Amino acid sequence: xxxxxxxxxxxxxxxxxxxxxxxxxxxxxxxxxxxxxxxxxxxxxxxxxxxxxxxxxxxxxxxxxxxxxxxxxxxxxxxxxxxxxxxxxxxxxxxxxxxxxxxxxxxxxxxxxxxxxxxxxxxxxxxxxxxxxxxxxxxxxxxxxxxxxxxxxxxxxxxxxxx
Amino acid sequence: xxxxxxxxxxxxxxxxxxxxxxxxxxxxxxxxxxxxxxxxxxxxxxxxxxxxxxxxxxxxxxxxxxxxxxxxxxxxxxxxxxxxxxxxxxxxxxxxxxxxxxxxxxxxxxxxxxxxxxxxxxxxxxxxxxxxxxxxxxxxxxxxxxxxxxxxxxxxxxxxxxx
Numbered sequence: 001x002x003x004x005x006x007x008x009x010x011x012x013x014x015x016x017x018x019x020x021x022x023x024x025x026x027x028x029x030x031x032x033x034x035x036x037x038x039x040x041x042x043x044x045x046x047x048x049x050x051x052x053x054x055x056x057x058x059x060x061x062x063x064x065x066x067x068x069x070x071x072x073x074x075x076x077x078x079x080x081x082x083x084x085x086x087x088x089x090x091x092x093x094x095x096x097x098x099x100x101x102x103x104x105x106x107x108x109x110x111x112x113x114x115x116x117x118x119x120x121x122x123x124x125x126x127x128x129x130x131x132x133x134x135x136x137x138x139x140x141x142x143x144x145x146x147x148x149x150x151x152x153x154x155x156x157x158x159x160x161x162x163x
Numbered sequence: 164x165x166x167x168x169x170x171x172x173x174x175x176x177x178x179x180x181x182x183x184x185x186x187x188x189x190x191x192x193x194x195x196x197x198x199x200x201x202x203x204x205x206x207x208x209x210x211x212x213x214x215x216x217x218x219x220x221x222x223x224x225x226x227x228x229x230x231x232x233x234x235x236x237x238x239x240x241x242x243x244x245x246x247x248x249x250x251x252x253x254x255x256x257x258x259x260x261x262x263x264x265x266x267x268x269x270x271x272x273x274x275x276x277x278x279x280x281x282x283x284x285x286x287x288x289x290x291x292x293x294x295x296x297x298x299x300x301x302x303x304x305x306x307x308x309x310x311x312x313x314x315x316x317x318x319x320x321x322x323x324x325x326x
Contacts, residue, residue: 034317035198036202036233037317038198040234041189042240043171044171044312045314049315052312064240066232070233071203071204072229073228073232077227078206078207089257091252094250149208152208154211157198
């Protein structure tokens, strides 16, 4: 038995059933705003500058919309189906803003299995108040071989204090 | 005249015409792999571990698919229409992997203008060999007021050297 805290174990096409569900949870931190701006190149001050954001219609800094998309992709790649998944298609509808300290839950539900190891998932990202933040569908090629991978340790990332 | 290197100037709904195009260019670095893993939570070794990736079907580390999605969102948020854009919908089809040092160009083309300031864009992400990496469509609410924002400076991000 592998220790699931240290490993990424996949769910193969044969193991997946219509109606199966999985979740993936993350809380938005200030660091996430900076890291997503750096890695995407979207340096809109709405995500980065507390003063600017305070004067916007959102009243405070909000997450990049595609951060929620990134969480959906992480759920598919690491939870269900997990390692070995090939991402084919994703649709996303952005429903409401995400604010600092919001805790998002990505909910995946298997809508249908298709020939050639294709699986279609309903994807719903909800916040801690159970409000829908992003909805969509994903189509993937699910893995056919069972694998259990170690989880790499990320190098330490340091963000210089601002002001 | 504002210096466009230091500012983010938007293109309003009235200024946008069918067929208009814009581009946004980024090159995939090792840092991007680490930062995207950190900010999304997708720590699949395919993106992080050179040895593991060498033994995969891809033969080397590849970008998270949704990194290309993040670049599309950055193009919409910072180039066309730019600041003030509200993201409504995005579809993404993942066509081929992205490898280290690949230079991706996000190409946006205005497919149509719709009532209530809605604009639909064709989105194509191509690599330096002009191969399509990701294709899709985006729907946004374009800004109606012209704005020119300063570009915030990102804090310095340091990634600890590995091993």
